[in-house]
Amino acid sequence: MHAYAIGIVGAIVAALVLMRLAGLVRVVERSRRDERLARQEAEQAQHLLADQNEQLVELDRLKDEFVSSVSHELRTPLTSISGYVELMLEDETHEETRAHLAIVERNAQRLLGLVTDLLFTAQLQEGRLELERAEVDLAQLATQALQSARPRAEVAGVNLELDVSDVPQIAGEPVRLAQLLDNLISNAIKFTPADGHVRVGLHARGGVVCLEVSDTGIGISDAERERLFERFFRSQGALERQIQGTGLGLYISKAIVEAHNGWIAVESTEGKGTTFIVELPVST
Amino acid sequence: MSDAPLVLCADDDGDILALVALRLERAGYEVVTAGDGDAALALARARVPSVAVLDVMMPRRTGLEVLAELRTDPVFVSLKVILLSARVQEADMERGIDAGADAYFPKPFKASELVDAVQALLNP
Numbered sequence: 001m002h003a004y005a006i007g008i009v010g011a012i013v014a015a016l017v018l019m020r021l022a023g024l025v026r027v028v029e030r031s032r033r034d035e036r037l038a039r040q041e042a043e044q045a046q047h048l049l050a051d052q053n054e055q056l057v058e059l060d061r062l063k064d065e066f067v068s069s070v071s072h073e074l075r076t077p078l079t080s081i082s083g084y085v086e087l088m089l090e091d092e093t094h095e096e097t098r099a100h101l102a103i104v105e106r107n108a109q110r111l112l113g114l115v116t117d118l119l120f121t122a123q124l125q126e127g128r129l130e131l132e133r134a135e136v137d138l139a140q141l142a143t144q145a146l147q148s149a150r151p152r153a154e155v156a157g158v159n160l161e162l163d164v165s166d167v168p169q170i171a172g173e174p175v176r177l178a179q180l181l182d183n184l185i186s187n188a189i190k191f192t193p194a195d196g197h198v199r200v201g202l203h204a205r206g207g208v209v210c211l212e213v214s215d216t217g218i219g220i221s222d223a224e225r226e227r228l229f230e231r232f233f234r235s236q237g238a239l240e241r242q243i244q245g246t247g248l249g250l251y252i253s254k255a256i257v258e259a260h261n262g263w264i265a266v267e268s269t270e271g272k273g274t275t276f277i278v279e280l281p282v283s284t
Numbered sequence: 285m286s287d288a289p290l291v292l293c294a295d296d297d298g299d300i301l302a303l304v305a306l307r308l309e310r311a312g313y314e315v316v317t318a319g320d321g322d323a324a325l326a327l328a329r330a331r332v333p334s335v336a337v338l339d340v341m342m343p344r345r346t347g348l349e350v351l352a353e354l355r356t357d358p359v360f361v362s363l364k365v366i367l368l369s370a371r372v373q374e375a376d377m378e379r380g381i382d383a384g385a386d387a388y389f390p391k392p393f394k395a396s397e398l399v400d401a402v403q404a405l406l407n408p
Contacts, residue, residue, distance in 0.1 A: 075370035079392035080299040086395060087303070112392060 064122045071119035078115070081108045110244075117248040121231065124252070129259045131173040138209055138280070139164045141174065142202055145181035149189060157194030158215075160185075163201040167209045168282050172260050180256045183249040184213040184276050190243050191274065192217035207282050208262075214275035220268040228266060229254040288314045289406055290331060294324035294347065295339035295368065300391075304337060304368075307395040308402065321345025325353055332359060335402050340369035340380065348383050355384045364405040368393065 085105045092098050123129065146162050153160045181200075188198040192215045201212040218237045220228060227233045232247040257264040262280040291313045295301040298319065305315045316331055318324040322344040328336060336354070338347035345353075347367055354360045367380045370391040380388045387401050 072370040075391040076297055076300070079370075080297070080303060082392050083300070083303045083395045087306070108392075 067122040188215035211278040219270040289334040292333040294318040
């Protein structure tokens, strides 16, 4: 009888253990299934992400190709506009008409500048800034850049100063460095009210040539200074004062400096002026 | 017939073509014009110009293809070729010079400078 009772209890215990085990197996199976589902979902999500990423890369490429081809297409009509204006200016003697034609020509040049900047930006986006390095005399480039900026400065009533000490030559691309100087000087003139000053300084320090372009212009707020080198960024001051620009000049300048293994920074006090500091290594 | 050197101009943009032709005529050259690459090649073979001013991106045959074709023909051994193009990247210009062009003018160019270049090529 006792043994019989023990047998029954044993059977109940065994049944309970079995039920518990079966429950555990179910739990394990369910969690395995969940895991498998989760893995499948993760894989699907990853595929989706990869697809979307591919589409984005493709879109980005199409956009750059578009900009590049539009830039090319814009040059052709500009050739006719500038070419016929040049022709008319040679034949025209009436002063007022000549003045009007000069305005057309100036704006055609402005449009060309824009197209050139857009094309260059598209190239930068494709990661295609390859430098053709040569020995560059920055002092000479700075003198030339200032010389060509002089007419614009005169119109704006801004004084230009050049402060150059003996600087060693650097290994760089003359065209791009001239573009950098022109961008910084043009900006300084644009943002400086009449009777202000723009100063271009150039000196050597250690293994670097230090270029400083400072102005007594409207300055930039601290918040905006952070975003100054972003593509298409335009400051509030520029927009309010309707100062013309595309927001590409400083973005391009920074890319040129970095392609030369250099460094660019800005210091500014609102209402007082701005200084751009560029350091370019002598040997790169 | 005049003794003026003959210049062949080819561009599919009629306004630019007329501008370049007018400039060169004013400078005293005899000018023939073509609106595409095939016409340019045919005209070059028919008239054997001293200078060819070719736009790069033309229908039917590009300026580069016309140039390559001309460079294989001994008739054109002394022909000077100037390429015009809105493609202004360094690689494009290099391709033009490598293909045997004597000069490469990115658009927009100053027509007066183009005339100077033609003069310089004919009187080195």
